[in-house]
Amino acid sequence: QSTACFVLVLLVCVRHTASLSDTMQGWLTTGDHNNLLRQLPRIYGSTGGGRGVHINIDKTKRYQTMEGFGAALTSSAAYVIHNSPEYDEIVNELFSPYAGIGISYIRLPMGASDIQAEAPYTYADTPYDFNLDHFSIEKDRQFIIPVIKKALRVNPGLKVMGTPWTAPAWMKTSNKLQGGQLKRDNNINDAYAKYFLKFVQAYQNEGIHITAVTVQNEPLNGNNQYPTMEMSWQQESEFVKHHLGPVFRSNNINTKILLYDHNWDNIDYANNILNDHETSQYVSGVAWHCYAGDKNAPLQLHNRQPSFDMYFSECSGGTWANDFSGNLMWNAETLFIAQPRAWTKTVLLWNLALDENHGPHVETAGGCKTCRGALTVQSRGGYTKEVEFYLIGHLSKFVKPGAVRIDSNTSQNINTVAFQNPDGSVAVLVQNSDSNSHDVTIQVDNNGRSYTYQMPGHAIATFVL
Structure with a gap:
């Protein structure tokens, strides 16, 4: 009788398992x-x-094989997360695959950006330090690196994309962080390539692997109100071909090099560079922003250059679009569905988190005063999950790195x-x-x-x- 009961229980379990699988x-x-x-x-x-x-x-x-979904850990985002009374809870909400939405990819400004919690800086602000003896990521240790390390503890597979908004001022024609171009001088270009190398190595020494770098954030944006640097496609190609690519290769750096990192309205920028094999041998792919052009631009470039990967790296919500339903619909259709269908391996938004005043900001950084983070973290405690949080979560929680579209x-x-x-x-x-x-x-x-x-x-x- 006991044997019969065991068989009956076993059959019930098998049937129950089968029903769940259906x-x-x-x-x-x-x-x-x-x-x-x-x-x-x-x-x-x-x-x-x-x-x-x-x-x-x-x-x-x-x-394509997917690499991840998430948003940017700007200086301001790291500040509000790190200084919140709910620090641990917020990190779990954002990065834990179990307790939260399992964000799997973040974008990290390399020094100054247009949303800063402190005065803009780069890692090599000592003038004419061509050997970069004074290179330092010390300012990132205030709150950026601690937040990444805490995120890695709950999600060890988290990937990081590094992006410069500007080279150090002394390397630029403007001699300041705002506007200008990289000086056309081999010593400067060599030093700037070394700047990328030291950034990757310094973060690696902190236990943080930099998965990819883009050569320049929005290289066609010469705004002189906040940290920017213009870079033509010819200049970006020359920098990768003669400086950044060889430096990474000779130092056995496996961090991917991505081009462009700007809007959908210019396909020729990256296409022109990729047509030069001397440059493209060092390049893994192309990154895109949403602020102008056709959402199918990555697909159009993929069709021209199928051996290179596409990445979607930035789009921001803000006070200009406050309707939850409208934001949910536009972002879902244009970004979280259309971008992977256009062959991108990532979908990344702008700020992970900002405070109730869309900051914090320092006036000398300029930049967006109306952008919205995926989380709004109140300066006196508490936080609100914005529409972007749920949009990211609909993919990051369920589509794992290594998934194939x-x-x-x-x-x-x-x-x-x-x-x-x-x-x-x-x-x-x-x-x-x-x-x-x-x-x-x-x-x-x-x-x-x-x-x-x-x-x-x-x-x-x-x-x-």
């Missing part, structure tokens, strides 16, 4: 703010055709992007851009089993199966 999990965010990454009840599969819009996912059609169809109101994780699971982000609800039926590899869910209007959901 279900799909989902997480929902709606434009009315009533559902914020809310886990849905399990959705059971059926062998019928399903209702509504059919989303067919084909694992045999495979595209796979094929999925879209329709007029239903936008999708799908991935297969290293463990074999499939994650699909679905957007209903219509104000009305729509039934969607998801089917993988036409295996006869389908999963139907009624998507509310102006909503996004991530489904995992």
